[in-house]
Structures are given as structure tokens and as C-alpha cells.
Amino acid sequence: MTEAPRHSVSVTGVVFNDDGQVLAIERDDDGRWVPPGGVLELHEDPRDGVVREVFEETGVKVRPGRLVGIYKNMPLGVVSMAIACTVESGEPQPSDEAKVARWISVDEARQRMPEARLVRVLDALRDDGPFIRCHDGTNLV
Template structure:
């Protein structure tokens, strides 16, 4: 059994307000600006996980709308399911994982985020997904524009 590959599954919430602004956090561990998210619990549905993670990191309760894509960090074996969400309650606040929480324009959000995270934001504004993409944690390794 120890020869089996080990993967971690996480969720990302691309939270979009009616005015088009995107919820972003500045991570406490590496200072990067990214959409909120984290590791899915073993007994948790993906949609419930994204609601929990966004609330824990930002103080904002969300409702998932649709799956944006599946993104695999090839270096770490982490598969992230990204969901476009909209806010339903709460207000932005910092947390142990987020030293800053801001509503940014799509241009500001994608400029601030590493390419592997920025593409999730861009994909959330497209209607021809969901997408499957691979990356090394920062940069896309294979650009796939065909939805799956």
C-alpha cells in the first residue's frame, strides 16, 4: 500500500461580488495574493469545503455557483477544485491564514496572483469550462483551453 501515490484534494473559492470584484487574501505563510481555499476534509463534500474554507479565512459566507476547473500542482500532488461563488453574508476580516483580505478588480486580482492562481480567476469569468490544468505551484505547465 505504501507504493500508492498520495494526493491531497483542496478547494478554491473564486468569490465574485455583483460589481465583479473578486475576494482575495494575502497568505500568512508566503505573502502571496490568492483566492481563498484549503484542504478538503475526508468526510466533506467539495461544495461544503469551499464554504467552510472561505468563511474560516475571510469571515465571508458564500454560496458555490459552479465548478470552474480542476488544477493539479504536479510538484506537490495537490488537486484543487475551484468553484465560482457569490457572497451571502459576513464581511472581510483577517485570520490566522490571511494577513489581508480585499475585494479586488479582476485586473488587480490576476496581476497580484501567481499564474497558477490567476488562471482560476480568469476561468471563473468564462462560460466554456470547467477546465483541467496542471502547474508547478506558480506557473502553468500545460495550457489546455479545451473544457472537459
């Protein structure tokens, strides 16, 4: 008997600095610009997971805030919780997973990020969420 496919759960940290710039990384594996995040450990609280992932990928320590939304990659079955975060300390720096980690303007995010990732940044700027959205890995569906 074959096992039914399962979902993977991840977290995305949407972090803005005092200048209104968003924390972004250029991924080492595929070169895409995205907000930092990654797979949630099995027994990990999502708030702890987003703190861990943002720090691992950027060196920035954050405090988690409100849930921005839930975003499902339909082909891969990955469900990501985007969490708005505030900076506690640190400056962005590259990591094993990020060729580049830096603050970028929302306009630059619009140019660099695929729609499926950019929407998390734009949703974080709104106050009528949380949102539930589906995407194909690049675009909303």
C-alpha cells in the same frame, strides 16, 4: 515496503461581488495573493468544504455554484477544485491564515496573483468550462 505517494484534494472559492471584484487573501505563510481555499476534509462534500474554507479565511459566507475547473499542482500532487461562489453575507477580514482579506479588481488580481491562482479567477469569468489545468505551484505547465 514504501507507500506510494498520494494526492491531496483541496477547494478554491472564486467569489465575485456585485462590482465585479474578486475575493482575495494575502497568505500569512508565504505572502502570496490567492483566492481563498484549502484542504478538503476526508468525508466532506466539496461544496461544504469551499463554504467552510472561504468563511474560515475571510469571514465571508458564500453559496457554492458551478465547478470552474480542476487544477493540479504537479510537484506536490495537490488537486484543487475551483468552485464559483456567490456572497450570502459578511465582509472580508483577516484570519489566522490570511494577513489581508479584501475585494480586488481583476486587473489587480492580474498583478498580484501567481499564474496558477489567477487562472482560476479568469476561468470563472468564462462560460466554456469546466477546465482541467496543471501547474508547478506558480505557473501553468
